[in-house]
Amino acid sequence: MVRLTSLLGLTGLRDSVVVPALADLRHECAEARPCAARTWATLRGYWSILSASLVFASVQPARSLREDWSTVGAPGPRLLRQALPPALVLIALLLVISLSNWSGDQRLGLGIMALLIPGLMAAGLPQAIAIGVAWTLSRSRSGGRGAIGVGLLVAVFSFVFFEGVVVEANQAYRQAAFNAATGRHTPLPRGSREMAFADLTVAANSASVAACPIKPTAGCSCAQSSSAEFLNTE
Amino acid sequence: MRSTKLPTLSGTESLILDLLRSEEMYGLQLVTESDGALKRGTVYVTLGRMEEKGYLESSADENADHSGLPRRKYRATALGTRVRDAWSLMAAHLSSVRRHA
Numbered sequence: 001m002v003r004l005t006s007l008l009g010l011t012g013l014r015d016s017v018v019v020p021a022l023a024d025l026r027h028e029c030a031e032a033r034p035c036a037a038r039t040w041a042t043l044r045g046y047w048s049i050l051s052a053s054l055v056f057a058s059v060q061p062a063r064s065l066r067e068d069w070s071t072v073g074a075p076g077p078r079l080l081r082q083a084l085p086p087a088l089v090l091i092a093l094l095l096v097i098s099l100s101n102w103s104g105d106q107r108l109g110l111g112i113m114a115l116l117i118p119g120l121m122a123a124g125l126p127q128a129i130a131i132g133v134a135w136t137l138s139r140s141r142s143g144g145r146g147a148i149g150v151g152l153l154v155a156v157f158s159f160v161f162f163e164g165v166v167v168e169a170n171q172a173y174r175q176a177a178f179n180a181a182t183g184r185h186t187p188l189p190r191g192s193r194e195m196a197f198a199d200l201t202v203a204a205n206s207a208s209v210a211a212c213p214i215k216p217t218a219g220c221s222c223a224q225s226s227s228a229e230f231l232n233t234e
Numbered sequence: 235m236r237s238t239k240l241p242t243l244s245g246t247e248s249l250i251l252d253l254l255r256s257e258e259m260y261g262l263q264l265v266t267e268s269d270g271a272l273k274r275g276t277v278y279v280t281l282g283r284m285e286e287k288g289y290l291e292s293s294a295d296e297n298a299d300h301s302g303l304p305r306r307k308y309r310a311t312a313l314g315t316r317v318r319d320a321w322s323l324m325a326a327h328l329s330s331v332r333r334h335a
């Protein structure tokens with residue numbers, strides 16, 4: 001167990017829980033005289049090590065996050081501040097390259113092209129932050145404390161940004177491009193890239209009902225097949 | 235700016251400091267001496283946390299009479315003892331305030 005925790009890099013768990021518990025367990029087993037008492041002590045001891053490891057594993061991540069982000073001079077915010085400048089440079093490069101290589105209708109103008117920026121940011125921001133963090137850690141000797149928190153923060157931001165901003169920006173771009181190209185102002189229906197997750201779920205359920213009006217059950221296929229030959233062979 | 239966060243002490247930590255007041259003990263010994271108040275599954279996690287806070291210090295018992303890993307012996311630090319005494323004083327004062335309320 002000591003080697004396993006060392007192999008997994010869980011040095012905190014190893015030194016504070018596994019090693020002391022294992023040492024006490026071995027002493028208790030050696031002191032137990034009847035064979036049954038020794039067996040019972042062994043089982044009870046390993047059960048306590050397992051439950052202590054689970055308690056440690058459930059408490060430690062929350063404590064690490066709290067220590068890395070909420071204390072004065074915490075490493076998490078410092079890492080984020082140091083990683084942001086290179087990340088912003090990468091994002092700016094991404095936007096310049098993407099928009100300058102855009103081969104769409106040049107009549108649309110900068111105002112409409114700017115509606116593409118949220119979509120580019122949704123893909124580029126997590127990668128830029130990851131590269132910024134990696135670059136910062138390569139120059140720093142303080143280790144990776146706070147990196148997991150930065151990753152979680154970017155993941156939550158990306159989810160919220162995509163769900164709330166990107167879908168609306170995409171739809172606004174499509175509508176503006178259609179209006180400019182055709183001169184008409186007909187409202188366009190939303191495509192899959194212009195729908196939030198709730199709308200996508202509804203659309204997917206509607207599509208599956210349309211394709212198979214008799215709901216498949218108990219592992220059976222759809223009761224309405226589009227192939228007559230398939231039905232005849234059943 | 236210096237942190238003004240007060241040292242905290244949970245019921246379990248207070249019990250451990252009480253048990254370690256007179257002598258140093260092994261983790262399993264604390265469980266036995268507590269008459270079931272301390273659990274084997276959580277005592278080592280609590281001891282590790284108290285050591286990080288500076289309330290306890292531990293040392294490997296090199297005089298172990300069985301081969302294998304050396305047992306770890308725990309003792310209360312001066313900080314741990316002072317925190318325990320301060321919390322006891324506060325608890326006694328609050329009890330008297332409640333009695334006279």
